[in-house]
Amino acid sequence: MPSLSEIIRESQIWKSIFRHPMPVDRRNRIVVMLTNFFLHLHPVSAKKQGIALSYTWCMGGVTFFLFLIETITGVLLMFYYRPTLEWAYSDILALRDVTSLGLMRELHRWGAHAMVITVWLHMYRVFLTGSYKPPREFNWVVGVILLLLTLLLSFTGYLLPWDQLAIWAITVGSNMARAHPVLGHEGPGAALLTVDGIDMITNASDARFGLLGARFVGEETLNRFYVLHCVAIPLAASLLIAIHFWRVRKDGGISGPL
């Protein structure tokens, strides 16, 4: 009499998904890494020292896992939250007070803070082990862009609750764009772009206006940041994460003494 798990593992459905027996022996532990989509990001074998926690701190992996948590909780929050002046604040209020699984917002916000911290720690580790040195120079550059995208993701998300904390933090942050050299209406050189006595760079045409979609943080900004936060930056980050992981493999795997 075969057991239930044997029946399942012998079934056509199971075998169509997993094309080999359980990874309990050497052969199948190798095969599983080659045939599973999620596992094929890894090499089949690695230096014991290279994957030691005391060496890697696992901070890159933790950052990626936090990115997944942010994606899942973020999608769930998008089902509920409406990015308009009328609803944004009250939707968040309801998530806090009445909505089932409103905990998703807490997870999302603390996950975002944690991700900023772990991405810094990852960079810190990579620097301290000199892992940016040849042949990994370019992957360090990709990593710096990902660090920047992480900060921008967090920054654009900061506005969405539409409370005092949100709009004033974004106001303070985006006021910097007002002082952009040449492109900000309060920046050095902006006065040079004048045609027939008419200023080309004003508070309705400068870099800050482009960022906010308005002269101050308003409904246009909320919409703009929402799209950046939920679509544009995550797409760019996903692409770069794929490149980052692929390059780790192509540049020789986890670093170690030569």
Next chain:
Amino acid sequence: MHGHLPLDEFLVQIRGFLGSYYVALATMNAIAALYLWQTGKSKIWLRVGPIELSSSLACLAASGLFLLVSPIAYSVDPSLVDVISIPKPLRAGLDKAMTPVSYSIGTFFVLAVLFVGRRWFSRPEIAWTGLNLSLLLMGFSMTDQNFASVVTKPDNVPIVGLVFLLGFFTWLATRRAVLNDERAARGEPPLEALDSEKVLVWPDLVYTELICMVALTALMLLWAIGLQAPLEEPASAMKTPNPSKAPWYFLGLQEMLVYYDPWMAGVVLPVTVIGGLMAIPYLDFNKLGNGYYTITQRRFAYVTFQFGFLVLWITLIVMGTFLRGPNWNFFGFYETWDAHKVEALNNVDLSQHFWISLLNRPMPKAPENSDLLVKIVYVVFRELPGIALIAGYFTVLPPLLVIFPPFSALFRNMYLKMGFLRYMVMSNLLLTMALLPIKMVLRWTINLKYFIAIPEYLLNF
């Protein structure tokens, strides 16, 4: 913010946290004691008759001490709680002594001492003592209402975590680097090269990842349940909060606004930081230290990065978060955020120092109704000292560093290895970074406002 409760209400409010905080510290030390005892890693420091004073016993004693403190924190008796607080006069003294100057120089000095004495400080028993003392200091400070209200602001909690995480990982990396450097001095390979055994990723890495994922999920859930995400009043363009702060990870940049105009602090410097980070692998020609922890084999790169990251980025964030209050005025850790605190600002531009104080003449000024070009010439003439100084700083100083000792010992080799262009890029990035502390010191000593002040064209540097 800083709503002051009567003392007993405040103590009731924090006793749950503080009581369990000390229980957690006791548990932490008990686990350490058990670990040292069981693994035989416990060191015997002193023998008194039959009693061996070992590191394991010390951890157990610390554990017992924390366990005693816990009920005191839970007692809500002000006279008892005083015993586990930093004495009031000391707090007042610390607040008085803390200024942007003493804070910046103090943190730099502490980090420099830790770096120079890293062999001693990174020893596990010393580091463990340091951790316990800093956690105890934190606990003793929590009974202060001002301290507690800033530290427990929900969005500030991650920064407290960041400080301790950075402390831990910096210790971990330094410890490894110290051991590796000692091995290198004896002609041995680094620890990372000892075991070149290869293992299968399933199960060795895949399981580690799985455990990390489960642990992280548990941690995030606990954090999310234990601490509610902040939600203030609905947004209002009419009511400006004081202070208005950017998100915490940008507070280093906001702090730079004290010393630079927004076009520098908000645009040029962040872009330079990002660009400079990307440039690192193309500027660092040192082939040593690739894939293992070391300090002596890459001293310049290590010190430069640590200075930029820990001193100029992290300590400024800590300062911007915990020590900057209304009107961006500076407040000590235990000081009340008083919106009416007045700080005199009498900052003077370099051109004013030059023309008025030094030459005792009026500032050059274009005659009324003159052409734009004439006006610009006058402005440039007025600001010539600053323009010459800054231009020289970025173009003449790098070659001088190569030619003249003591710096030539370091920079000549770099110039020869890097070539002219790469060397100029590297030295300009380095000097841009160094300009911030230079400007801080000049602000504190001679009240310097701008090197170059051209408010006519919004170009202040």
